[in-house]
Amino acid sequence: MIVVMKSPCSDKDIKQVLTFLENHCLTGHVSHGIERTVIGVLGAVGPSGTPGGIGNIYPALGEALEGLPGVESILRVSKPYKLASREFHPKDTVVEVSDACVRKGSVSIGNGEVVMMAGPCAVEGEKQLMKAAEAVRKEGAVILRGGAFKPSTSPYGFRGMGEEGLKLLAKARSAFGIAVITEVMTPSDVPMVCEYADILQIGTRNMQNYMLLDEVGRTRKPIVLKRGMSATIEEWLLAAEYILSQGNHNVILCERGIRTFEKATRNMMDISAIPLIKKLSHLPIIADPSQGTGRRDLVGKMALASVAAGADGLLIEVHPNPDEALKDGAQSLTIEQFRELMPQVDVVAQAIGRTLVTK
């Protein structure tokens, strides 16, 4: 951390900063430039909470320093996340989805292959789900998506079938040999969702629902952590850090579009987040072009772009009859569209030396 002093600043102000640092077992290193005085802080602190680690005191420390007289700003030179960072853990994390129902053993996410997760936005009934599950499995998807708990912007919207929906997902899993990913929205539902699902999804609105992050962190299930719709890359990795710091290392990040001024698409996919996350973190990253664009006619191209940029997988909405979907019909592919997309994904994956897993 570096403390930038106002210009001009008094010796008294500098001394107050140094005393503050000493009181927190840190050392300040004053450097008088021509235009500014800056104070380097030595002795940053780590996860252990003791000096030498990043403790509880750390984020507060920066803010308290920012409030001292004579201080203009605080520059952080260390990343605030540790367990999620590639510096701390240089080797790629591979998340294993190990459910017995998956056709030929487990599915690995982050091992260099490309994994397809597909299915309806929401579970709406047995017929719809079974038809969708059969179709996406047949085309090569190895993971079935489908929401049993749905966040709806309006209280009058469809909020999902709940546990009944989870049961249908489990039934589809057995019937077609496909793993299941579904969203969990509140801490008290975590045990129930764990019973039925192979992967838990944290939705964009809950990326900073810290008690939910704690709770899924206490399980050992794979977690797909969607980026908050206005979350920076750093905040996203800090949300992953919540899960990791509870001991669950099976975290998969998912880019799903952020909020900008543009109105032509529902969200704006940040494709650059894919290679950037690969630089900053060892965690796998997948992309959701359905939520990411909100427009069926853009999903295919954005799926290919995501793979070309290095995504470890795709999360795509497919509905047997999207025009009758109770939720997000406008962005779901038909089964025919999905069938056409799969070989295109495969050929782009191969162009960059990867394979689309369809075992």
Add this chain to the structure above:
Amino acid sequence: MIVVMKSPCSDKDIKQVLTFLENHCLTGHVSHGIERTVIGVLGAVGPSGTPGGIGNIYPALGEALEGLPGVESILRVSKPYKLASREFHPKDTVVEVSDACVRKGSVSIGNGEVVMMAGPCAVEGEKQLMKAAEAVRKEGAVILRGGAFKPSTSPYGFRGMGEEGLKLLAKARSAFGIAVITEVMTPSDVPMVCEYADILQIGTRNMQNYMLLDEVGRTRKPIVLKRGMSATIEEWLLAAEYILSQGNHNVILCERGIRTFEKATRNMMDISAIPLIKKLSHLPIIADPSQGTGRRDLVGKMALASVAAGADGLLIEVHPNPDEALKDGAQSLTIEQFRELMPQVDVVAQAIGRTLVTK
């Protein structure tokens, strides 16, 4: 709702839209313009869920229509919220904070007066809280703020004292005759927080935590609903609608800054949200210039601007020693700064024909 067809579009596409509408007990009214065909949808549906009201089917309906062939876009002409809208409820809502501890009877929010809520960002200990409470009450604040549960971007940050903090808030309330507002972060904590607090606060990260909104909607406590950091006005009013639709009409909105590209302030206060909410809704609205700017040196001016724009109250961070604050020290006022601010707020309130309540 108006369905805008692509140009050109076929009779078959138009017919499919009309059939879809009929299947949902609605009528389409086709209008052939020179450049576009549009279809007006008659028979919108309301909160009752029956035709003639906005039912569960409504938001899904628009999205499903958007997915039909030949449809370019859907234009909504009704507001998606009802209970929160001024059209539905023209008269201003006044929320009464009726706790017995408030010095001279209850505090009203939304009755044309300006109410000051002040105190530390987080409850850090008895000495700190009591000192802050005594000071802000003395200067005229009628509501004490202080977080016992704190959302922290980093898992290594300070997350609050929990129930112990709530007890200190209750103690300060008794000691100084000041009502208490504090944040609740997860549904299962609602009963406990209700026991100690006069007003529950939903923080910016939880504005779309729907199960939490449901839960506080089932109480009858006043709720301060902070705007999500990337929430549109419409999404914010829909979040209020969640609470209202559970039967709790004591909702107070709070503008606290949104996320933009600007880096000079932590958030950007949308002061125009204050008069705009007054047009669109009957609910009271207050402003939080501490979170809204993240900079102590801007809090005062933004407090005055909020009042001039019509805010019903202010939520301001005051810390007996902000430079030692465990959380958000950079944006907390000192007691002296708060003492200077109060008469300025009063004089601006009077300039627009309102009064700062300090009874």
Add this chain to the structure above:
Amino acid sequence: MIVVMKSPCSDKDIKQVLTFLENHCLTGHVSHGIERTVIGVLGAVGPSGTPGGIGNIYPALGEALEGLPGVESILRVSKPYKLASREFHPKDTVVEVSDACVRKGSVSIGNGEVVMMAGPCAVEGEKQLMKAAEAVRKEGAVILRGGAFKPSTSPYGFRGMGEEGLKLLAKARSAFGIAVITEVMTPSDVPMVCEYADILQIGTRNMQNYMLLDEVGRTRKPIVLKRGMSATIEEWLLAAEYILSQGNHNVILCERGIRTFEKATRNMMDISAIPLIKKLSHLPIIADPSQGTGRRDLVGKMALASVAAGADGLLIEVHPNPDEALKDGAQSLTIEQFRELMPQVDVVAQAIGRTLVTK
């Protein structure tokens, strides 16, 4: 255009809207819904300026209507651009860069092939430019980029070599048989830049410099129109419309990243703009991953993603010694990095059935 009335609204308000429309040779078509009255406007007007066309009066008309009493909002159902729209011109536009110096005849942009434009951000001197030009041509780039006039955020920054830089570009063109693209920043420079360049570039800060758009519209040179850093897709196509409406049909759009809240990248590339522009417009679109990310380590992956999404070409900064570049060194590839990228671009282009032109 559809006029949405407030609820409730008076007959007098409705009548005033109808009279206003009649005064402008238009007809209003009133439709009383359960919740809202809407008025469809018939007789939209086109580029000719006469009724039946979109004349000078059109954008003003919507705003004037918005100001009438009883009017809540105006919904536009026609696109405000015509010449740029695919509806008006369904077939893809192919822009020919026909300069004699190009090695084997002209270069076509928008014909299904992928075109590489590469070179330094700024022309800094003869040695630098010739070395870069030779290298990028050798690796297969068919167009040389290089700024002679540079927009610099600071008045103390490097603002380009001016005409001397243009002469060096022309020299490199002759020497290596490569066409030249360079930026023009102000109307009075257009004739001079036309003398030396094969393609004129309008930079992001000038996307709405209307007098400059008019001026380049009066030439017949190919124009690369970069997206404004906060421009919507619609505003971008309207800027293209300025050029097209002056008679210059050789417009190539260029996605170069927009401004969002994210700080990890200089800009955020909107890859979805590529397929979206292909839907809305017949104009070719290329991508600039150097400006689009501001980070050398992301350029390669974003180039591949752009091609996978359907870009007709790439604009990439390559510097013989990027660490000594006077401008934008952080985002320029080295010659070695560019050499590695070209075959990767080729293989992704082929994966989607296109070819990278390197003739």
Add this chain to the structure above:
Amino acid sequence: MIVVMKSPCSDKDIKQVLTFLENHCLTGHVSHGIERTVIGVLGAVGPSGTPGGIGNIYPALGEALEGLPGVESILRVSKPYKLASREFHPKDTVVEVSDACVRKGSVSIGNGEVVMMAGPCAVEGEKQLMKAAEAVRKEGAVILRGGAFKPSTSPYGFRGMGEEGLKLLAKARSAFGIAVITEVMTPSDVPMVCEYADILQIGTRNMQNYMLLDEVGRTRKPIVLKRGMSATIEEWLLAAEYILSQGNHNVILCERGIRTFEKATRNMMDISAIPLIKKLSHLPIIADPSQGTGRRDLVGKMALASVAAGADGLLIEVHPNPDEALKDGAQSLTIEQFRELMPQVDVVAQAIGRTLVTK
């Protein structure tokens, strides 16, 4: 400037940075922290261009450093603007509008009073302008606004009356003793606009039209520099620096709303920019609530908020018949609304110890 090295980084990388600095007459000061090595750069350079000042090399320098191997990021600790900064020039700048036509001598902007600039968005004809000018002068406005050159998003929109409009402004000035502000859009128009106007306005789309900034910098006219719709505070002050560095010190900043995700208002006024600019700069700042909101019904409240936050003046659109305005009718006040607003502005100004000038 501080160079933050990657972790880990090699001695070779550190040495390369130090050599690079030496080659540019600067000194590096290495500091090995526990987690990071940082290198402080001594000998920053200033406007003179010599070592010891910020020369041409400076912005390039940071970017070139960012591109060196082993460098993670560059932290700037000095502000990139000098002439615009309060550190450089602690005393408030007062801009004198000294035209002889102003009723009782000159108007001062930035001297602690509040100045009202009002009039139509665009000059549409003699009758309209004279009526508006007479009315706003009568109510106390001392400066008349009105666009003769109008930036229009669509090429089919109204682009202003040009020189004929300027002549009408000059006529209104003589007739009613009111100074005139009007927009100039391109460098070649500057001499003509200077002939007729007392204050030149640079519009939001031209905030980074550097050749235009240079040109108005070479005059000595007061310049109102509107904030670019996606400009940071720093970029805005750098645009001011362009004008100041040409020798024209009569710069007035104008907050007019920025672009965000919110759709309910045309732009979002950043009221916090007002006190923030007062901290960072000595230049006066005014506010434009008409452009800032795009909604007539919000203009009044936002005018009051701006004054409460410390604005030195207001720029407000008033049209004798806004519903017939050719441009921006939706945001113009009627004369009656303006008449009601003036005493409200006065009383809020007085509440904060200022006066509305209406001499």
